[in-house]
Amino acid sequence: MRKRLVAGNWKMHGNLQENSALLNALVTGIPVLGNDASCAVCVPYPYLASVQSKLQDTDIKWGAQNVSQYEKGAYTGEVSASMLNDFNCTYAIVGHSERRMLFGESSQVVAEKYVAAQQAGLVPILCVGETLEQRDSDITEQVIDEQLKAVTTLAGVNSLAKAVVAYEPVWAIGTGKTATPQQAQEIHHFIRQGIASQDAEIAAGLTVLYGGSVKASNAAELFAMADIDGGLIGGASLIADDFIAICKAIRS
Numbered sequence: 001m002r003k004r005l006v007a008g009n010w011k012m013h014g015n016l017q018e019n020s021a022l023l024n025a026l027v028t029g030i031p032v033l034g035n036d037a038s039c040a041v042c043v044p045y046p047y048l049a050s051v052q053s054k055l056q057d058t059d060i061k062w063g064a065q066n067v068s069q070y071e072k073g074a075y076t077g078e079v080s081a082s083m084l085n086d087f088n089c090t091y092a093i094v095g096h097s098e099r100r101m102l103f104g105e106s107s108q109v110v111a112e113k114y115v116a117a118q119q120a121g122l123v124p125i126l127c128v129g130e131t132l133e134q135r136d137s138d139i140t141e142q143v144i145d146e147q148l149k150a151v152t153t154l155a156g157v158n159s160l161a162k163a164v165v166a167y168e169p170v171w172a173i174g175t176g177k178t179a180t181p182q183q184a185q186e187i188h189h190f191i192r193q194g195i196a197s198q199d200a201e202i203a204a205g206l207t208v209l210y211g212g213s214v215k216a217s218n219a220a221e222l223f224a225m226a227d228i229d230g231g232l233i234g235g236a237s238l239i240a241d242d243f244i245a246i247c248k249a250i251r252s
């Protein structure tokens with residue numbers, strides 16, 4: 001049975017007061033999801049300590065939205081995977097399209113971050129996805145293949161046994177334009193098939209999330225697709241009732 005996951009990506013939102021109210025609501029509102037399903041929030045670095053103290057005795061996990069590819073050293077402004085460990089993070093998102101596009105992270109750098117996260121015992125949530133232009137030019141599969149290959153070349157396909165992949169079409173992120181369940185399933189299937197061609201068992205066990213304008217109203221139909229194992233949630237993860245409803249939608 002594949003593990004299912006709903007992870008919130010708060011991005012650069014929140015403050016101590018708002019976070020506290022949101023987390024209180026999540027702690028009371030998210031039911032026990034069972035052995036094969038969990039939920040998590042990926043928060044800005046400065047809030048990790050307070051999130052840890054709020055969530056440590058609950059079923060909700062937490063993580064960061066980025067991590068340095070370096071272990072330590074003169075890298076002003078960077079945060080290492082072992083620092084994230086100090087706050088008992090479970091997850092680190094790597095290769096979010098906003099990191100790739102706004103901060104110039106190449107697939108090679110993303111692969112190095114993925115390795116750094118895993119070496120510290122964190123589970124990387126590796127984001128892949130195409131822009132609208134790439135989709136219109138019919139190169140979606142090529143783009144995703146390149147993004148995944150950078151990781152499997154550096155870390156090996158077996159590394160995916162301890163990772164999560166998130167398919168996030170860039171044109172669906174924060175736009176309110178969700179991929180249809182069929183569109184998403186098509187790419188999720190492509191991702192799983194590509195990995196199956198290297199290792200069928202790893203592919204069968206890999207949790208592949210969909211991200212891009214997932215809402216309380218469309219989560220269930222997305223999560224019902226054969227190769228969609230949950231979601232990476234941006235905007236809706238900031239609204240307690242919406243995020244709770246999305247978490248409940250992975251139970252079935």
Ligand code: PGA
Nearest residue numbers: 173174212213233234235
């Ligand atoms: P969104 O963001 O849910 O606001 O579209 C998803 C993401 O960027 O991970």
